[in-house]
Amino acid sequence: MKEELTEIYQTLLKELGPQNWWPADSKPEIVLGAILTQNTSWKNVEKALSQLKKHSSFDPYQVAKIPLEDLEELIRPAGFYKNKAKSILLVMDWFNRYHWDDRAILTLYQERLRKELLSLRGVGEETADVLLLYVFEQAIFVSDSYARRLFGTLKGTNYKTYGQLAKEIQLPKTMTVTDAQEFHGLIDEWGKLPTEEREKMVKLIQTDLLKDN
Template identity: 45%
Template sequence: MKLTIRELYDKMLQNMGSPGWWPAESKAEIIVGAVMIQSTNWQNADKAVANFRQLTNFNPDRILQLSTEELQAIVRPAGFYKNKSRAVKAIFSWLSKYNYDYSRICQSFGASLRKELLKLHGVGDETADVLLTYIFELPTFISDKYARILFTQLGVPGLTDYQSLAKRVKLPENFTNEEAQDFHGLIDEFGKVYFHPLTKFQESFLAGDQLIL
């Protein structure tokens, strides 16, 4: 069956239900999680996130008060602890300039917000899009590894890196931010089930479907 982006989302939602993503209790926790998950798996990221919860309760000002050594120790289970520590500090330092007023930040930067995020240390394309969707509530497609694998299985060729997919996907105009959040969660939850090993995809409810971009 040939599917549009909207039809793919609807089919995944119907078969899987809302995943409730991003799994976090605050936006500060989402920010920490988005950095910790870079270049690692959820198990390692969760260990570092748990350290933040225990020692800072995700209070942004408390996080900024941590010394470099304290912050690196908290981040260490997620790997790349020096770079990720700098990224956490950079993001929360930038947000603190605006009193963590996400609406104000959106209004201030408008369409250039993504470019501003990419200027922050440790914020690449994927993390920027996660922040846009989950922190600033701007519907954005997150072209992560699971998305690239899924779309490849659905017949989209040439998906070699983040931008190779991001440049080709445009969410429907009526796509809400809640749907954008769910779409990312659905894709990642689908990937956890059907991409290990990849041959399991043929057992999924999307086997035989083709995506129209």
């Protein structure tokens, strides 16, 4: 499977080009985007982020001071704004306690970090893994809906839950953090393609996999 993952990654990279994902200029912006993108489109997230940027410049200490009702209005375009606002305030406060020192947080929690992230309100498996990948720069695989669709098509399996695919995927040690980030971005880009183009890409991947077997 690890060799197949490398081949799938290389094919997507060749066909779609570098994605330079996650689209953010700072780690606080990544965290905000990771929470806001839950159950909505990135277009809606961008609207909410734009309003947050005007209000706080993504300064996490300023975000943490925004009154709950005001924050709800700022992020309303992203949907589920009441729950997301509460989550943002709690998660910002958690990171602020550690002064956004991701190395210190990693040292403190080590292998318990994912469990700690999952204990935070509004942080599910996908959000936790996104934070591990982009904020803490750990080379892991994000088994989001696009990944489940791609690997489900390739393997003829219906991955109904995040955990189903996550249990099967372990990135090869040759993949760097940058590779893992690109892989996530490429899979999401594939998922946004029209159906015909997605199917064409799957056939290309299958052809490349057969060449190596």
